[in-house]
Amino acid sequence: xxxxxxxxxxxxxxxxLRERLAFSAEGLKEGLRALRDTLHTRTGGNAVETxxxxxxxxxxxxCAAQADPREALVNWLANSRELREVxxxxxxxxxxxxxxxxxxxxxxxxxxxxxLGEPQILGQMKDAVRTASDTGTLGGTLGQMFQRTFAVAKExxxxxxxxxxxxxxxxxxxxxxxxxxxxxADCRVLLIGAGDMVELVAAHFASRRPRHMAIANRTxxxxxxxxxxxxxxxxxxxxxxxxxxxxxxxVSSTASTLPxxxxxxxxxxxxxxxxxxxxxxxxxxxxDIEPEVSQLPDVYLYSVxxxxxxxxxxxxxxxxxxxxxxxxIESRVQGFLxxxxxxxxxxxxxxxxxxxxNWQQAEVERARRALARGDSPDAVMELLARNLSQKFLxxxxxxxxxxxxxxxxxxxxxVQRLFLTPHRGCGHNS
Numbered sequence: 492x493x494x495x496x497x498x499x500x501x502x503x504x505x506x507x508l509r510e511r512l513a514f515s516a517e518g519l520k521e522g523l524r525a526l527r528d529t530l531h532t533r534t535g536g537n538a539v540e541t542x543x544x545x546x547x548x549x550x551x552x553x554c555a556a557q558a559d560p561r562e563a564l565v566n567w568l569a570n571s572r573e574l575r576e577v578x579x580x581x582x583x584x585x586x587x588x589x590x591x592x593x594x595x596x597x598x599x600x601x602x603x604x605x606x607l608g609e610p611q612i613l614g615q616m617k618d619a620v621r622t623a624s625d626t627g628t629l630g631g632t633l634g635q636m637f638q639r640t641f642a643v644a645k646e647x648x649x650x651x652x653x654x655x656x657x658x659x660x661x662x663x664x665x666x667x668x669x670x671x672x673x674x675x676a677d678c679r680v681l682l683i684g685a686g687d688m689v690e691l692v693a694a695h696f697a698s699r700r701p702r703h704m705a706i707a708n709r710t711x712x713x714x715x716x717x718x719x720x721x722x723x724x725x726x727x728x729x730x731x732x733x734x735x736x737x738x739x740x741x742v743s744s745t746a747s748t749l750p751x752x753x754x755x756x757x758x759x760x761x762x763x764x765x766x767x768x769x770x771x772x773x774x775x776x777x778x779d780i781e782p783e784v785s786q787l788p789d790v791y792l793y794s795v796x797x798x799x800x801x802x803x804x805x806x807x808x809x810x811x812x813x814x815x816x817x818x819x820i821e822s823r824v825q826g827f828l829x830x831x832x833x834x835x836x837x838x839x840x841x842x843x844x845x846x847x848x849n850w851q852q853a854e855v856e857r858a859r860r861a862l863a864r865g866d867s868p869d870a871v872m873e874l875l876a877r878n879l880s881q882k883f884l885x886x887x888x889x890x891x892x893x894x895x896x897x898x899x900x901x902x903x904x905x906v907q908r909l910f911l912t913p914h915r916g917c918g919h920n921s
């Protein structure tokens with residue numbers, strides 16, 4: 492099997508392209524099935540394994556197939572998102588085998604993230620693998636690669652300082668707000684959504700003890716549970732537009748495929764606030780807040796890409812740990828590739844074992860018949876050993892005699908390695 496990874500991330504593609512390539516949680520299983528069926532058809536019915544990782548900073552397809560699937564993956568991804576293939580090629584990476592494994596290990600370890608060492612990506616990758624498994628597209632090779640991936644990520648995080656002093660997206664949101672407002676203690680904060688990212692943001696803002704915090708979510712019950720944890724008010728998302736002007740800081744991270752806050756709602760907010768400044772942080776992909784909102788006076792709107800410089804500056808403090816992490820990853824990549832090579836040999840090993848058993852059985856039966864006739868046991872044993880040796884050596888002798896002179900030396904060396912190398916258990920001193 493050949494492994495491949497095709498995708499885009501915050502380093503290779505602008506936000507508007509990443510938005511178009513993002514998969515919603517609901518659309519991920521459908522996408523996996525469609526991709527599997529497409530690849531199955533293109534490969535003539537050969538087995539194909541797939542998984543899709545889609546986050547605010549990346550959309551990646553991982554695949555295991557008999558032949559290189561990268562061209563087919565790019566074609567499917569472009570068509571499924573109504574993109575020109577040439578545009579996707581321009582902004583994507585297309586990795587095969589060793590490169591794909593190394594990329595997966597680096598992503599899970601936080602080395603390929605906007606926030607160096609951030610831990611959320613590991614959970615997102617586990618979710619992606621779980622979805623692929625539930626959909627029936629994972630398979631043994633890809634499944635083993637991801638299990639190794641998770642083990643490598645755990646090793647990197649437990650033995651290096653890669654995650655130390657990390658400025659997460661949540662912490663960066665707080666820093667942006669503090670750059671506009673002198674004290675968050677006087678601010679009212681609205682968080683939209685109730686997922687993992689909003690939970691992190693809520694914890695960071697709660698530590699600054701703002702005057703008031705509210706969490707708006709489609710499902711009031713889920714929003715209420717998070718609100719209770721951080722001492723915030725819970726509100727329905729449907730009530731948010733009417734109350735938007737109450738808040739000095741708005742942070743949104745939902746899985747909506749359409750904007751939650753449009754330009755019209757933001758304009759009403761600005762008028763009602765009488766030009767008091769408001770910080771809006773959009774951590775969602777696709778975006779929750781229409782980008783045109785940034786043009787309004789007194790609105791400080793930041794997208795995930797706008798946080799890059801802030802988190803990069805902090806990341807420079809951990810570059811020493813990167814070298815250690817990369818060394819661990821490289822060692823584990825080679826280990827996994829060795830496992831794949833060994834696995835590829837299993838069918839041949841089984842065939843050789845079956846052939847050996849057949850020869851043994853035939854010679855043992857012949858020996859039993861000879862003993863039943865009254866032949867000498869010593870003579871029977873010698874004949875059995877001689878016949879087995881001849882069977883094992885016959886093809887080697889034939890190959891040396893029949894190979895053309897140009898390749899005879901190569902065959903001879905192979906025969907020497909196979910039959911003349913001393914090893915334990917064959918009567919040689921060791």
